[in-house]
Each structure stands twice: as structure tokens, then as C-alpha cells.
Amino acid sequence: xxxxxxxxxxxxxxxxxxxxxxxxxxxxxxxxxxxxxxxxxxxxxxxxxxxxxxxxxxxxxxxxxxxxxxxxxxxxxxxxxxxxxxxxxxxxxxxxxxxxxxxxxxxxxxxxxxxxxxxxxxxxxxxxxxxxxxxxxxxxxxxxxxxxxxxxxxxxxxxxxxxxxxxxxxxxxxxxxxxxxxxxxxxxxxxxxxxxxxxxxxxxxxxxxxxxxxxxxxxx
Amino acid sequence: xxxxxxxxxxxxxxxxxxxxxxxxxxxxxxxxxxxxxxxxxxxxxxxxxxxxxxxxxxxxxxxxxxxxxxxxxxxxxxxxxxxxxxxxxxxxxxxxxxxxxxxxxxxxxxxxxxxxxxxxxxxxxxxxxxxxxxxxxxxxxxxxxxxxxxxxxxxxxxxxxxxxxxxxxxxxxxxxxxxxxxxxxxxxxxxxxxxxxxxxxxxxxxxxxxxxxxxxxxxx
DNA sequence: ACCACGCAGTCAGGTCCGTTGCAGGTTGTC
DNA sequence: GACAACCTGCAACGGACCTGACTGCGTGGT
Numbered sequence: 001x002x003x004x005x006x007x008x009x010x011x012x013x014x015x016x017x018x019x020x021x022x023x024x025x026x027x028x029x030x031x032x033x034x035x036x037x038x039x040x041x042x043x044x045x046x047x048x049x050x051x052x053x054x055x056x057x058x059x060x061x062x063x064x065x066x067x068x069x070x071x072x073x074x075x076x077x078x079x080x081x082x083x084x085x086x087x088x089x090x091x092x093x094x095x096x097x098x099x100x101x102x103x104x105x106x107x108x109x110x111x112x113x114x115x116x117x118x119x120x121x122x123x124x125x126x127x128x129x130x131x132x133x134x135x136x137x138x139x140x141x142x143x144x145x146x147x148x149x150x151x152x153x154x155x156x157x158x159x160x161x162x163x164x165x166x167x168x169x170x171x172x173x174x175x176x177x178x179x180x181x182x183x184x185x186x187x188x189x190x191x192x193x194x195x196x197x198x199x200x201x202x203x204x205x206x207x208x209x210x211x212x213x214x215x216x217x218x219x220x
Numbered sequence: 221x222x223x224x225x226x227x228x229x230x231x232x233x234x235x236x237x238x239x240x241x242x243x244x245x246x247x248x249x250x251x252x253x254x255x256x257x258x259x260x261x262x263x264x265x266x267x268x269x270x271x272x273x274x275x276x277x278x279x280x281x282x283x284x285x286x287x288x289x290x291x292x293x294x295x296x297x298x299x300x301x302x303x304x305x306x307x308x309x310x311x312x313x314x315x316x317x318x319x320x321x322x323x324x325x326x327x328x329x330x331x332x333x334x335x336x337x338x339x340x341x342x343x344x345x346x347x348x349x350x351x352x353x354x355x356x357x358x359x360x361x362x363x364x365x366x367x368x369x370x371x372x373x374x375x376x377x378x379x380x381x382x383x384x385x386x387x388x389x390x391x392x393x394x395x396x397x398x399x400x401x402x403x404x405x406x407x408x409x410x411x412x413x414x415x416x417x418x419x420x421x422x423x424x425x426x427x428x429x430x431x432x433x434x435x436x437x438x439x440x
Numbered sequence: 441a442c443c444a445c446g447c448a449g450t451c452a453g454g455t456c457c458g459t460t461g462c463a464g465g466t467t468g469t470c
Numbered sequence: 471g472a473c474a475a476c477c478t479g480c481a482a483c484g485g486a487c488c489t490g491a492c493t494g495c496g497t498g499g500t
Contacts (some may be wrong), residue, residue, distance in 0.1 A: 112301065150447055166339070166356045171244065175332045188449055190487060212358060213458070213486065214371050370458055405461050410476065412459090433468065433475065 002026045002118050005047035007037040007064060008080065009057050017051065020107045021114075034059030034067075042073055049118050050077040051110070074135055076117040078110070130206050131219075133158055145203035149196070152177055156189070157196050160209065160219050169216040193217060222246045222338050225267035227257040227284060228300065229277050237271065240327045241334075254279030254287075263292035269338050270297040271330075296337040298330070350426050351439075353378055365423035369416075372397055376409070377416050380429065380439050389436040413437060 004026050008014045018028045029047055031037035034056050041047050050068070052061035065077050080101060101110055132141040139148050140157065149157065159176030160168045170189060177192070178184055197209050208220050224246050228234045238248045249267055251257035254276050261267050270288070272281035285297050298319050319333050339356060352361040359368050360377065369377065379396030380388050390409060397412070398404055417429050428440050 152448065163339075167358060169335075172332060172335055184448090185450055187451075187487090191449075191489085194488065194490095211487070212368075213456090215358060218357070372459070404459095407462080407476090408460055411461080411478085414477065414479095431476070 002048045002114070003029060003046050004049055004051060004114060005029045005031070005037075005041035005045060005075070006051045007031040007034070007041065007056065007061065008051070008053040009033055010053075013053075013080075016107055017110065020111060024111060026114075033057060034064045037064045038067055041068060045073075047073070047075050049114055050075050051114065052077055052079050054079055054081045074138060078113055078117060080105070131161055131200075133161060140200070140203070140205070142203050142205045147199045147203050149199065153192055153196055153199070156192050160217055164207075164219045167212045167216050167218045171216075173216060222268045222334070223249060223266050224269055224271060224334060225249045225251070225257075225261035225265065225295070226271045227251040227254070227261065227276065227281065228271070228273040229253055229275075230273070233273075233300075236327060237330065240331060244331060246334075253277060254284045257284045258287055258291070261288060261293065263288075265293075267293070267295050269334055270295050271334065272297055272299050274299055274301045296340070298333055298337060351381055351420075353381060360420070360423070360425070362423050362425050367419045367423050369419065373412060373416055373419070375399075376412050380437055384427075384439045387432045387436050387438045391436075393436060 004021050006014060006017055006028060008017065009032055014030065014032075018030070021028050029040055029045060031040045035058060037052070041050060050065065050073075052064055054061040056064065061079050065079075078101065101113060130142060133139075133154070134141060135154070135158075137146075137148070138151060138154050139146050156173060156177035159173050170186075174184060174189055177189075193209060193211070200207065200209060210218050210220060212218055224241050226234060226237055226248060228237065229252055234250060234252075238250070241248050249260055249265060251260045255278060257272070261270060270285065270293075272284055274281040276284065281299055285299075296319075298321065300321060319337060321330055321333060350362060353359075353374070354361060355374070355378075357366075357368070358371065358374050359366050376393060376397035379393050390406070394404060394409060395401075397409075413429060413431070420427065420429065430438050430440060432438055
């Protein structure tokens with residue numbers, strides 16, 4: 001079950017969203033403005049995904065997001081923008097795995113996008129790899145030992161850990177860790193793999209990030 | 221190599237998908253609408269994975285999928301849903317190992333999802349030889365014992381195991397393991413056969429890679 | 441405005457290992 | 471026994487990978 005954090009001032013919109021989400025088996029945490037958002041939707045709120053209105057009375061949704069992020073809240077965000085808002089820079093904040101929809105929206109579309117965001121950021125179940133990847137804290141944990149990862153390191157390790165036991169091709173790994181089709185130097189991925197290996201070693205992770213020569217990498 | 225069947229009416233989207241897939245070494249079969257899909261992407265088309273637009277001019281991609289399924293086409297499907305489409309029950313068809321992405325999509329994400337679908341839908345065949353060749357891990361397994369192979373070793377063993385019980389001519393084996401018409405020393409294949417024998421022995425494989433003098437090799 | 445810091449990405453050099461073919465021994469066939 | 475086909479061990483080559491350091495960029499604090 002997904003916990004959705006909503007920050008929206010319009011009671012009708014809140015209502016519609018809440019009903020639809022609950023009907024689909026999700027839980028909802030409400031904030032009516034930016035202040036409440038920071039209070040209710042922060043790092044330890046258990047929220048899996050954020051739905052933030054851009055046009056709040058007391059703040060811009062993007063600023064709210066920023067504030068939450070700096071407080072350690074890394075759940076992906078879906079922004080709601082008004083139909084007649086200026087669309088410059090809207091696409092800009094789609095980076096970082098976030099997304100947006102334009103009001104008035106079809107509620108079903110919002111549901112799809114929420115599920116899509118959640119799917120992309122789901123933590124890897126510890127059962128498969130022995131590692132606990134925490135997207136909220138951008139960290140890996142094994143037992144009570146934990147290391148922080150950078151966003152890129154986290155995406156890369158996530159992609160490889162998701163296929164634990166299988167070989168992840170270099171190209172696949174690149175596509176997963178550098179989503180917007182960025183072209184990175186072949187060697188860049190090696191550097192990141194190395195950094196991840198070093199970090200995994202510091203917590204005595206019971207896994208090995210092996211390289212399968214000519215193919216890719218594999219977590220065992 | 222994966223064969224991807226695409227059903228999409230927008231020429232631009234077709235173009236982007238086709239280019240990206242070809243660039244990544246896949247083959248593409250095109251259908252511009254539901255009718256063509258049923259004609260071109262059916263059971264015997266050799267398609268490994270389907271990419272279906274939901275919003276086709278003459279049909280719903282989900283109906284197309286249904287039609288193909290009832291015709292015996294069981295390749296997994298990736299659905300493309302339009303940004304502004306109405307998404308009633310969209311999450312419903314995620315069952316069956318299918319998946320979907322929302323337009324506009326990052327092409328890299330589509331690639332990752334396609335490869336993921338293909339991987340999941342290709343279970344390791346419990347081959348007649350008693351060997352389990354796992355292309356995902358580049359390994360052979362028998363029972364719970366497993367050895368890693370190099371890419372060339374794997375291709376060679378794969379070619380011979382595919383004809384388990386029959387004799388594979390040296391020429392045929394070379395053509396299978398060295399695809400681009402490379403000219404290799406006659407002795408090179410002997411070296412590889414030897415190494416494969418050694419590796420099979422380490423896992424007590426219940427088979428024998430015998431040589432048929434003057435002809436080729438055979439797995440029994 | 442400035443600086444310190446952390447992250448992303450690149451580079452150069454070194455190392456490793458898959459691939460290949462050689463040399464010499466062994467087996468099978470006539 | 472003679473010859474060809476095959477097996478075995480080994481060593482060279484080259485590309486793939488590893489490593490450590492460096493640059494540039496953005497962010498946050500002073």
C-alpha cells in the first residue's frame with residue numbers, strides 16, 4: 001500500500017484526490033498549505049510519494065518540495081499546475097524523477113502518474129540481495145550498518161540490486177542511472193561501480209558487486 | 221537479439237522508438253493501427269515483446285492485446301498511454317507481466333522496461349540435455365551447482381547443447397560461436413571445447429561433450 | 441560576493457583476463 | 471608404422487576494466 005502526501009489548498013481538489021486514492025487502496029496524508037506540508041510530509045512521515053500544488057496561497061509547490069528535500073524527504077513529487085499558469089520552466093523540474101500534471105486533470109491520469117512515480121522509486125526488498133536500499137535517506141543498510149550514497153550512486157546500485165543474481169548490462173545500467181538519455185563516458189560507470197564497491201565494503205555488505213567481463217555487472 | 225513488435229499510429233513516436241531500438245541491437249516489426257497489428261504481430265511473427273499504443277485511431281491497445289492473446293500471441297506487452305487520455309482502470313492491465321509507460325516518455329526508460337519484460341518472460345529452459353544454460357548470468361547450472369562461462373564459451377556450448385544428441389559440425393559450431401564470419405584457427409575451437417569440458421566437470425555435469433572424429437562434437 | 445564543500449563526470453596509466461594460436465603429445469584410422 | 475585428427479598446456483596480445491586524481495558545477499553558509 002502506498003502512502004500519498006498531498007499538499008493542496010482547494011478543498012474540492014483535495015476531496016477528489018483523497019477519494020480516488022483511497023478507493024484504489026492507498027493511504028493519504030493531507031496538508032492544506034506549505035506550512036502544514038513541512039510539518040506533516042517531512043522525512044519521517046512515511047510518505048511514499050508527494051502530490052504538490054504549485055499555486056498554494058502561502059508558497060510555491062516547488063519551494064515546498066525544495067524545503068522538504070532539504071529536510072531529507074526524497075519521495076518523488078507530482079506537481080499540479082494550473083491550466084493558465086506560465087509553462088516556462090515547468091519541464092525543468094521533471095528532472096530528478098519528478099513529474100507534473102496540468103489542471104484540470106483527469107483523476108485517472110493522476111493515479112497513473114502516482115503509481116508510475118512510486119514504481120520507479122520503490123526500495124529494493126531486502127530479501128533478494130540482503131541489502132536494504134532506502135530511497136528516502138539515499139542510503140544502503142545491512143544490519144545496523146549504513147552508508148549514504150549520492151543520487152547517482154543510488155540509482156545505479158538500485159538498478160543492479162533490482163536484478164540481484166542476474167547480470168545487468170552496462171547499457172541497461174546506464175539507462176537506469178542516467179534516465180534522460182544522457183551520454184556519459186564509458187568509464188564513468190566504472191568509476192561509480194568502484195565508489196559503490198568501496199561504500200559497500202565499509203559496511204561489510206554480505207554481497208559482491210562482480211563484473212562480468214564484456215557484459216556488465218552483477219550483485220551476488 | 222530481441223524482436224520488438226510496435227503498434228503506434230504517430231509516425232514521430234514510431235520513428236523515435238524504431239531508431240532507439242535498432243541502435244540497441246534489436247529488430248523491429250511495425251504496425252500502424254489495430255488491423256495491421258493483428259496481421260503483423262500475431263503468434264507466428266517471431267515477436268518477443270509488444271509495444272502497444274493505447275490510443276490508436278481504430279482501436280484500444282488493450283483490445284489489440286486481447287485480440288493477439290486470443291490468437292495465441294503471448295509475448296509480454298508494454299503499453300503506451302497518452303498524456304491527456306482518460307485512464308479508467310489503467311492499473312488493471314498491469315497484471316500478466318505486462319507494463320506501461322506514460323507519454324511523454326524518456327526513451328531510455330522504455331528501453332529498460334522492454335528489456336526487463338523480455339528477460340522476465342524468458343525462463344531458463346529445462347533443456348533436454350539436463351543442463352540449464354542461463355544467458356542472463358552467462359552460466360551453466362546442473363542441480364544447485366553452477367559455473368560461469370565466458371561469452372565465447374557460452375555461445376559455443378549453447379550451439380552444441382541446442383542440438384543435444386546430434387552431432388554439430390565444426391563449421392556450424394564456429395559459425396554459431398563466432399557470428400561475424402570471423403576466421404579462427406581450427407585449433408581454437410578445440411581449446412574452447414577443452415575448457416568447456418573442464419568447467420562441466422567441476423559441476424559434475426551428467427553429460428559428455430564427445431568428439432565425433434572427422435565431423436564435429438556432440439553432447440550426450 | 442566570496443568561499444568551502446560535495447557531487448558529477450573525465451582522464452591517464454596500470455592491471456587483469458578473455459581470446460587466440462603455437463608446439464608438442466596422444467589417439468584413432470588405414 | 472604412418473598419417474591425420476584431436477588434445478593439452480602455455481604464452482602473447484589486446485581490449486576491457488580498475489584506480490586515483492583532477493576539473494567543473496551548483497549549493498549553502500558566512
